Amino acid sequence: MRFRHIFSETGAGLRQNLTMTLAVVMTMWVSLSLFGAGLLANQQVELMKGRWYEKIEISVFLCTQYSNGDQCEPNTEVTQAQKDAVQQALVSNPEVAPDGVFFEDKQQAWEDFQRAYEGNPIQSSLTVDQMQESFRVKLLNPEQYQGVVSSVVGLKGVDTVQDLHKYLDPFFRVLRFLQWGTIAASALLLAAAALQIGNTIRLATFARRREIGIMRLVGASNLYITLPFLLEAVISALAGAVLACATLASGVYFIIMRKAQVSIQSLPWIGWSQAGWAMAGVAAVGLMLSIIPTLVTTRKYLRV
Template sequence: MTLAVIVTMWVSLSLFGAALLATQQVDLLKGKWYDKVEVSVFLCVDGVSGSQCSGDKAATQAQKDAIRQALESNPQVSRVYYESKHEAFEEYQRIYADSPVRDVLTEDTIQDSYRVKLVDPQQYQGVVTEAQSLPGVQSVVDLHNVLDPIFLWMNALRWVTFGMSVLLLVAAALQIGNTIRMAAFSRRRELGIMKLVGASNTYILMPFLLESLIAGLIGALLACVTLALGADVVVMRKMAHSITTLAWIGWPQVWTSIAWMVIVAAVLSVVPAYVATRKYLRV
């Protein structure tokens, strides 16, 4: 029974840790703009053609001010963020730090843009149509059409993993309680004698709680090793090197997940053991 507890805790905590890492990975992939941006309005730069770019020239400051004023006056627009060439170039350098295309663009050739937050994300077409007609605008992109399907599946995977881990954690808690209940039942005569001669509840409970806690922590240790090896081999060594344009989880996220796994293991070990043995404290 103790071995079954350890294995169940191992599997369930591994899934729980994987779900935590999946949550942090989704947050990293969303990036700093995802929760703010529904529409991106890219401005004209020198040498880049566009229907509203005059002579392939960069947008003037007057045009930029007019674009911002038009966007902010639109009733469908909640807020407008400006990303300068320098900010866009730094982000480009960070994303393509280890890629051969890192030096393809320079700060002069990269586009500055307005990032638009909408009142109702579904009512984007009017904002896109208006922005495309403004002088100095090279292109308009609705990012959610591209990003939403990706994050929909990633969030679904995260919740499926969470659901499976919760079911297994409940099974582990029930198994721990059943194991400790059987141990206490087999020693009920001894427990009664200890209670009659004045032993405290803490003194009687401690061996059972320690037995449960040790089994839970062994399962947690195995789960932590499994999670760390999986994150290191699969994500940090393989996926992060294969797809360098995305932000991937690292050791800070792994250590955070491990800390939560240990906490959950301790709670799931102690609480069911206490509930299972407290009736034997009454004589």
């Protein structure tokens, strides 16, 4: 009997505040969709960083008689002593992975060049003597590379130091900006949804103030009085969360799986496992945004 009364009160409240309920559902739908998109974007960035950063090497190119670097002597090849000094600086650097320093001589560099440009007219443009010797360096943590670069860039015999971070870091900064921009926009909309829920509960308590007073007189507990309002908020939030999850699932399927994965197969792409985590986050945030404002509002306005 008690539960029947709670459910009937919940249904009556939803019907009486139908327009406000629909406004809450739509606001939750949009805001939770943006929040979930931000979570998916974060996972996509991490996947791409993991794939690209793990392949990053630092290349330390040594001087040749054709080099004009600041640490190169004109028309002079790098000496063996200079090579040893560069190698020692790399091997002793804590940012370098164990056994992560590889030396490439002119012959190996020329063979790599031939393979890379096979069939291209540029293939015959360089001779073995014109190639640069270099050290290829694997990093312990691909995101920590500044110490390695600074340890060798000023050594004698070093022409240039090359790494891909100067190209990848700006790209990931843009992705991070878009990601946090999406989350910030969703946070504003989620705050608006929480305020709407609180306002809806306030109007509902005001409209049913006589019934609340009667329940107080007959000894109804605060929990019993609050439950219909709490269920109204939870139902509205769950409806918005379900629509948001459907939106995220559609986006992952139609945009990522049907388009992006087919068009660019060389990149790692998020899938259903990542979408599942995002949907779980959306559902959790939706429930919190329904429960907390309701409890705060009812505590204030149920005093009759």
